[in-house]
Amino acid sequence: MLKQESAIKLENQLCFAVYACSREMTRLYRPILSKYNLTYPQYLVLIVLWEKGECTVKDLGEDLYLDSGTLTPLLKRMQEAGLVVRTRSQLDERQVIIGLTEQGKEMQHKLSEIPSMIASRCDLQESEFHSLLNKFQDLLKRTSE
């Protein structure tokens, strides 16, 4: 392991870099997403739903590492905006199924320009992309057990 003092600096720098990176990333998305009245977490919900069709609040929470205290009000706002529908499951009435409206589905190709806009903004090549993604996914695995 590292010596005590250099460990303190390095470790703080690493955790801070991740923290600041995350906020800079969402700051990058904000002006683009605000044209569609979306926030970054709401955009992530759409991405999951485009992939899965529909799922429960719990499923969404597991995919996005978010709990119901965050998701419930967020999903209600998305319902008010006409993007999703929230219906209680017939089979298990504790579950709330989140599905896309037509408008929510249409967003998929309206928003298809976004990834390339962000990628060019970061000036990342394919190889760097993969390398970064591996690093982050590895760290994510380590930190979330």
Place this chain on the structure above:
Amino acid sequence: MLKQESAIKLENQLCFAVYACSREMTRLYRPILSKYNLTYPQYLVLIVLWEKGECTVKDLGEDLYLDSGTLTPLLKRMQEAGLVVRTRSQLDERQVIIGLTEQGKEMQHKLSEIPSMIASRCDLQESEFHSLLNKFQDLLKRTSE
């Protein structure tokens, strides 16, 4: 640049990984910091102040990538907890100088065990640490111009 479809997936995965990583990181700190009644951003404020002695709200904001809307209430809470003092500069009364109390200074060695606890929790070796840090700092530079 990447083909449109694979770009969408990759890019979403990268941004999502950054976002989830950041929350998992602070989740790692939370149980440790809560023993000292600190949050992760408050801990970062202490780290900056231990290094700098004292500085303005603006300085803190530049170091931490946070604005006054976040820092003002956060610093007021830290003042109430007896960790910092907020005094308006005599030279330029627009500026508020943030300094450490004795209690705030004492926290430095009380909290010195934290970095190694986190490092071992992530199971990172020194070389990995440096590699990760480089990647993230590079990405941070790209995204924040």
Place this chain on the structure above:
DNA sequence: ACAAATTAAATTTTACACAATTAAATTTTA
């Protein structure tokens, strides 16, 4: 079958995070 345990979502509370606005003080410039 039915009480106990578990599960799922909602609610409540506290604390960031940030855009936009406001207010006050300092600098610049005509």
Place this chain on the structure above:
DNA sequence: TAAAATTTAATTGTGTAAAATTTAATTTGT
């Protein structure tokens, strides 16, 4: 040097985050 521009914090409003509690429904063990 006085008006205009800039700078610095504070305030306001909206939207996450997440722990803790509550409520309701399902599952399990006897």
